[in-house]
Amino acid sequence: MNEQVKSKKRVTEYGEVFTSKREVNAMLDLVKQETERIDSRFLEPACGTGNFLTEILERKLKVVKNRYKKNQIEFEKYAVVAISSIYGIDIQKDNVEECRMKLFGIFDWKYTELYPKTTKNECRNSVRYILEHNIIWGDALILKTMEDTPKPITFSEWSLVNNSKIKRRDFTMSLLINTYQSAQMDLFPEPDLFADFDEEEFIPKPTKDFPLQHFLKLGEPDDRKL
Secondary structure: OOOOOOOHHHHHHHOOOOOOHHHHHHHHHHHHHHHOOOOOOEEEOOOOOOHHHHHHHHHHHHHHHHHHOOOHHHHHHHHHHHHHOEEEEEOOHHHHHHHHHHHHHHHHHHHHHHOOOOOOHHHHHHHHHHHHHHEEEEEOOOOEEOOOOOOEOEEEEEEEEOOOEEEEEEEEHHHHHHHHHHHOOOOOOOOOOOOOOOOOOOOOOOOEEOOOEEOOOOOOOOOOOO
């Protein structure tokens, strides 16, 4: 079977064809500067198994390694920032699971290679937690998840503040698209899905706001009394 196709049935029913590595790199080179900016956000609304997203992460982590490899805590922090900037949606559950595994595998291999004796499971857990929220099983056309009880597709924005804390805010995809189109006054009817959430004139209100958490503690219970 062609490596760009899983099955003829999926091609027929979902138009599922995977982009080759050469084509992926040629397309990403058109926005090369953004792919090498650690916190530049990317969304692939039909991510498949992650052909685009894995290459973007490879480029980002290369920058993180070059800048911070001599300081493990700084590498960990900015690797988390890089991973938190990558988003994907796919209608096939197995693609979503494989995409998450591939992205985690890229991070874990580079992390272990640099610090074979001092890696932290809490860093790995933060990465897994982010990927669970950023790579979504859903239908980007109807803006809903593919669960038994579909919900609006919701993305988490992860922002590094106070040097080591992460601020998480949630936004529905429909709100992001509608806000972006309004900000552009309909001059661009198709939203730029690679736009940063916080670009000037593109500041929607979050549907949920979370307390600050250390970047190595993401997903852990917050014991503070609110």
